[in-house]
Amino acid sequence: MSRAVALRLGAFAGVLVLAFAGAFAIGSAVDPIAAADTLEPAPAGDGMGGMDGMADPAGEQGGHGEGHGDASAQPPGLAVSQAGYTLVPATTFFQPGQKTPLRFTITGPDGKPVTKYTKTHEKDLHLIVVRRDLSGFHHVHPTMDAAGNWSIPFSFTAGGTWRLYADFQPAGHDQTLTLGTDVNVSGLYIPVPLSKPASVFSIHGYDVTLAGKPQAGKESELTFAISKGGKPVTDLQPYLGAFGHLVSLRSGDLAYLHNHPAEHAEPGTKGGPQITFGTTFPTAGTYSLFLDFQHAGTVHTAEFTVTVDADGTTIVPPTTLPSSSTTPGHDTTPHGH
Ligand SMILES: [Cu+2]
The missing domain is CATH 2.60.40.1930 (Macroglobulin (MG2) domain)
Structure with missing residues (x-):
């Protein structure tokens, strides 16, 4: 009941915003279609430089593309x-x-x-x-x-x-x-702009710090370090067989990338404070990253906006990561799968 009232009040308040939001709404409604149109000829064509060129090596050499034809070039x-x-x-x-x-x-x-x-x-x-x-x-x-x-x-x-x-x-x-x-x-649609690229996301008392040098079309390493109250968290719990699940969505068409750390997390083991992913962003662009991790029985989601460049020069701001000195050799070579 109170929620319904709140929604209604929100709707009235939102009317003022609507005039401005309208332009945004139209923009984001049109964008994915426009993006799809531009992408459409890429798999078959030869002239689409960037995206096609980036996506091809994985599709052709990986050997996973059989039976999928042109679609293998698309995320x-x-x-x-x-x-x-x-x-x-x-x-x-x-x-x-x-x-x-x-x-x-x-x-x-x-x-x-x-x-x-x-x-x-x-x-x-x-x-x-x-x-x-x-x-x-x-x-x-x-x-x-x-x-x-x-x-x-x-x-x-x-x-x-x-x-x-x-x-x-x-x-x-x-x-x-x-x-x-x-x-x-x-209901009234008031779009929320993407947050600015930042290397720290705070949620429920946790600070999640992201470091990495993503480069379009190449596998790169992304490291998330998790701390709470300034102390590195060293007892992350396995969640669905991993210490972290990372979903990245490409702004513009919402292409989907799902990554897991190379390391499998056995039940009862502890992880952290760092989780490292081998991630390949297919193209230059802006991506929203959503990291799920579990600590003390609760799953939290950290969100980041990451801008990826073709030459790797535009980066997640590199920062000093909180690290635990007690886990030497914890580094594994991450590889996508
Ligand atoms: Cu799931």
């Missing part, structure tokens, strides 16, 4: 359907501020809902929910019934167009797929 998360699999939401219309079941199926090449999956990071399917302005990030794990219907109670916090990503591996399929689709949430 995951841009398509609702790939390799015969389709993300089908039960509804694409929602009210904000109400916990309602978020339901969907993944249909397979035979058109029927997929019911058998190969677990990745301890789950059959990972669901990422984020508004198209890259605010309101959630990483959740729905449950599936015997017929292949996925469901999770979910509350969209505000109006706007939201993107759902299903990250999964169908049983018998040789790689993970990330399918994405948009849903509509009623």
Whole structure:
């Protein structure tokens, strides 16, 4: 009740902002389409310098591209359907501020809902929910019934167009797929600009410091160091088989990159204060990074804006990372997988 009132008051207050926000809303609604249009010819074409050139080496030499044709040049998360699999939401219309079941199926090449999956990071399917302005990030794990219907109670916090990503591996399929689709949430849409690139993010008393030198199209190392009250946190808990999960979304088209540290985290072991990822940003651009980590039984999400350059000159501000002197040899060579 009070939430409804608050929402209504918010809506009235927001009317003043609407005139200004309108321009933004139109801009962000149009951008992804424009971006998709520009990207479309890239896989087939030869003249698209930057993006195609960057993406090709991985696609051609990695040997993962077979059967995917031109689509192998595109980062995951841009398509609702790939390799015969389709993300089908039960509804694409929602009210904000109400916990309602978020339901969907993944249909397979035979058109029927997929019911058998190969677990990745301890789950059959990972669901990422984020508004198209890259605010309101959630990483959740729905449950599936015997017929292949996925469901999770979910509350969209505000109006706007939201993107759902299903990250999964169908049983018998040789790689993970990330399918994405948009849903509509009623209500006034006041877009939130991306935060400025910064090397420290603070949440719930934790300070997360990011260092790295990302370079478009090349694997680079990103290190997150976690401290609390000025002290390095050395007892991070494994969360879904890793001490950290990193989702990066490309501003403009919301292409999706999911990374895990090379090191597998066994149950009962402790991690931190640093988590290192080998990450390949496919192109120059601005990315939102969302790091999930678990400490003292709670999962926290740190958010960063990172600008990536083709020549690696525009960097996350390098800083002195809090480190623990008690973990020599903790360094592992990170490699994507
Ligand atoms: Cu997950």
